[in-house]
Amino acid sequence: MAERLDMNSLSKFDGSNYNQWRFQMNCALRAKGLYEIVHGTELKPENNNETQKAWIKNDATAMFILTSALDYAQITLIENCESSHQIIDKLDSIYLQRSESSKMIAHERFHQYRMKDSASVAQHIANVENVAKKLKDIGETVSDAAIMTKIISTLPQKFLNFRQVWLSVSEDRQTLTNLTSRLVGEEANLSLVEQMETAFTVSSGKNQSAKSKRSTKQSEPSSSGSSKQKSVDQSQEVKQNIKCYQCGKRGHIARFCRNKPKHKSSHRDKEYTSFNVEFPGDVNMENTWIMDSGASAHMSHRAELFSNMSAVSEGTTVVIGNNVSLPVIGKGDIEIEKKIKGEWYKSVITNVLFVPDLRRNLFSEAVATKKGWSIMKEGKMAEILHGSKLIASAILDDNNNYRMLFRNISVHQAQQVTENSLKAWHDRLGHVNFTRVREMIKSGVISGITLSDEDEILCESCLYGKQYRFHHASREVREEEVGERVFSDVCGPIATESSGGARYFVLFKDSATSYLVVRTMKHKSDVLTRLKEYVRMVEKQQGRMVKVLHCDNGREYLNESLQEYLKREGIILENTSPYTPQQNGRIEREMRTVMESARSMMHAMNTPKYLWGEAVNTAVYILNRTPTSEKRSTTPYEAFMGRKPSLSHLKKFGCTAFMHVPDCQRTKLDDKSSKLMFVGYDGNSDNYRLFDPTTKKVKVSRNVIFDEHTTIDTEKKTDQISIAQMENGDDDAEEYPGGRNQIVDLGGASNLAAPEAQRPAMRNPAVNETEPRQDLDGEQFDANPRNVEALQEDEGTVVDNARDYNLRKRDKLQRPGRYTRISLW
Template structure:
């Protein structure tokens, strides 16, 4: 409905043709306009639709009702253009200094940049002050990979990936007025089908090239093969997670100011087979200032706390200086309660490397490598069996402490620590042949006074040399030693063979520390050989050099190193070839006593076997059996103690001589008491240790430790195992109430009870639990009564 304005008659007309209204007429007109605002907009729009449009004319366009500036979509415009300078948020030189309109009129371009207002946001817009309106290029939108849809009422701009509507336009006559249009100012939304010549983001090419590094992307971008790539640094979370690596360790040239300010320590082992003393581990202590090294062999890792306590007290006594800092790896032995208490009492600071970060304890790790390289070299050079690795380690550290080093201005650690030069004249070739003077009671007036031995190193607590006697099978320490340094002991014709029956470890650096080791089983020697062999081969004297191996060929079969109690059988063969040769069953009184003890041990085992069979068959009364059996067991214990060094294993003695006495071995070794005593003990009501309970405890200990090695660390897996172990320990009356194993198991059970069933022990908790189980197991085995007690 059109409003009636006929009563509004103008009172006058100005010179320029404008109408003049009085104040009352103006008020009425404004009221009508406000009431019919919508109708007036329709009239104006109808007038615009009837008016022809031409983009070649510089004419006035009505302003958008939602913006201060007027923008239209243009299909013939090659780039976005704006005459409005206020909306530019970035400015840069334009690649196009001038542009031409449809009628070829040139327009000057001041700059280009990103344009942003409340309703319009466009990248890469040219600022052309000569234009009357803003132009949005449809072809530029298409190059960006955007979807443009048209209908009768206007158009819509859409992101093909997210399906989001980024802008809309409405049809006004034959033009498309921009209602709103907000595009990302970066080009990361560009479609994959976009030409490579368009600008692409650094992150996009990083993802396209399989998460390539920033440096490599820059190299490709500079070569031009990637087109126009915006230079940037990549911050990719996936790369941080998938490519994370250990940070490099800085070379630490720091050296402590004085001796014992800092001590480095580390444990090595287990060795694939024990040393001669039964050791499988060793620990080193290195003074950071002097680089002097101390080494101690261990049978078990649990010996470390007491060894360090003794070492610290030695340093305090000998050098009157306390240890200020102890630096070690994260092994649980260094965190044992007794060691921690001692460190606190001494005021020593403990420093540990992070779990799985052994390079933080690099000084000790490198010293391990130096020692083991030297040990392998000594064993190979001397052709020694690998059971001598402990002695080789002692000698390696002894000589390393006397090596000059550039770190100490070409001084040796010994010189820096003690202030005097070491004595090099006493050093000898490790593994060479040497001759040790025997004690007066070991020879007669007509027998040799020296013994051919293997040189193994230098005395630790004695001022002398350590030499291995292959005849008496023991280590001799003496200062009365002469050397053949150019002759390895195992090149001597009468030396014991150096062949080992297990896979070499120290002499094969390619093997890992986890190489399995099995103790070689000795090869039995027949009784005929035992009665005819001559255990005293001719011993060369220092004045007479030995024959070369090529000249002293062996006429008979060679024996292996597994002959534990009998000497080389080559002399037995030579006796058979020369019947007139004097047969000597022993070399001195000591050897004669040793062979007598062998015979007595053999007789005790055989007699016990006969007695056991007679008792089982009721041939002998129980009282007579018990009395006789008690005597044999007592004699066996006494003799075993005497032959402890010569016969370390009764089982091997039994197997070597093929005695076939299983009942005797069970009675003498396993049981230790007569069968009648066992029967009375089994009939007792209480107060006796149950063998079944002991076996149950052992089985529970082993099961718990094996489960941790198999990474069974969930609470619902560990809790039942510890509960069973605690219950079996409580059944044994021989264990005191404050037994270490009981206390630790109660603590762990209480700790696990506070955790959820699905919770898992951390790596540190798992290692601590395994350490507690192992130490408790060792204490449990030590607390059991010995056989016969």
């Protein structure tokens, strides 16, 4: 059962906000494992057994939770209910019907809301969000796009230009946060302009009637004079904060700038006269460019004007003023000449959409504004400025359209212009970057290059040849609780099977503690089983649930069964982008560290490759008990387990280990120790894992003595003979008094290594030891104890004393020529 639930933390239902209360109850019931009982999916068992008693107890607990979260007025409605399921059904029948009627009211409030004249933009946005929240509270879906549309559509008329500019903002930046910040800034700018105009009007009136104002001030009361002085001070403060677009100085606006060109009016008249001469009223509109405040992009219907063109996605369209959709065929650049202060300059309009069904060429105000340019319209002239630099001009025609002072040039002329363009020299100089080309010309280190006035454009060839991966910044936010985010990765297939038949292993890393868990697998599809084991371990050992699983796009993680398990457990799956292992860097680095540690340990002691599984487990065991670069003051083991680890029991991987043989597994004459290889640690205990090269099995023991300077040869094969097999195969063999199957080792001298005093020879009291005996071949040999020590020194000739006679009879062992035969009977 889950932890005890604090009933005081649950808010009591008083008849309002039923949906919120019901959501709270569902969360509490799920936490206690009672959700299915309350909602009728887990029925009461029919048999009168322990299962039925447990169900009745759980149902009573659910009833207690529900009634504890109700006030007395609501409890009277459910007094006759006999189960938790009846309680929730009764409440649903009463309050969910009311919610249906409240949805219509909430929708009406949302759609009928209008901004008040006295409200600020911040208040307006807050009001719209509050109305939308009420819809969400009753279960209705209200998208951010709907909220933003409601905010913009109910703005006053003075925000009309802002609406047009907002439509040109890219979709990824059209967020509620961005809209709020922009609207608040636009409101501040409009307020400054209004105050500035008021201040200049007051100042102008003051200069025109200074004497009368002086006399008026002398006759006015002091309080009135103080109030007016305060108003003037505020006006002066406003004037200091506003910036002039004409001269760039603060304190006034362009309309009242004193640094206007002396002949500006004549310049405008000259431009307007020139326009009438060169572009008469009946000019063909197909050749003109119209500045359009509603166009989201530059558009042209004449294919011959494009100097280059690229295809667009099939089905791309644009919508014109009468809500008619026109197909877009391509996008490219158009070379034009623009007239600035009586002179023609060559320029390029980039990213122009080719719309064949369009009747005129459109220059988008939104695109110009997006580039940071400002548009000033005064009288019949319009100017596009970048700071104080004039970019382009337009003149109002008889149809109230601003015609750009552009003239089109043919493709042949455009090709001549591009010969000295920045893009042309970029191509000639081996696609060196645009900034380097400009610096070379500006510094004068080269000669023979002239550039037309052209901005940088995107070079597609450079993208194919130079595009690089973006830097993956390290995650600054680290999880603080166990299970909040778990990284996982699979290694394999490994060419050599482990001693247990595994070809893969999966690694789990807890982000908060850096604690590692490794599990070997025979198949890649075993990841789901290992994941369930890990989730269960975290839940039981730490009392926490795994919330996020971060892994790559391997099929072992993207299969249907694993994803269904994650959905059922409420675990979020985070996948990396394809071919981007950097996004899974934390587990990738751990995987590399584990493999390098395992490989180094195996190489140091020359252990066989099929022990890689034991080496990997040992590497993870050690890494969990050593500090990481992320947390140098503690170890992952301490962070996960809550206690400091002890390293006093660590031994050298692959060294020789002498394991004590229990009494039940040996006879009185058998060795008490077995020579094995140390291959790791058993879980988090102090037990050791020992590999037996004879049986190819791993044994676990605590009673071990280590020789860390040596190892055993796992490839050397020892001849072993079972006494039981020998007795079954030889009718003349004598029965061993011990009655157990013993292994006789014929390959080493370890069985005779004990001193003579500790290993007394077996005697036959019926035989006189002073008389010589005959062996199977009829030869005589003496029972001389000193020859036993000499026999021990002979390499490869070790015979068990108790079975000497039968062994020579069965296997016909040849005695060494320099030793005297002995008998211990």
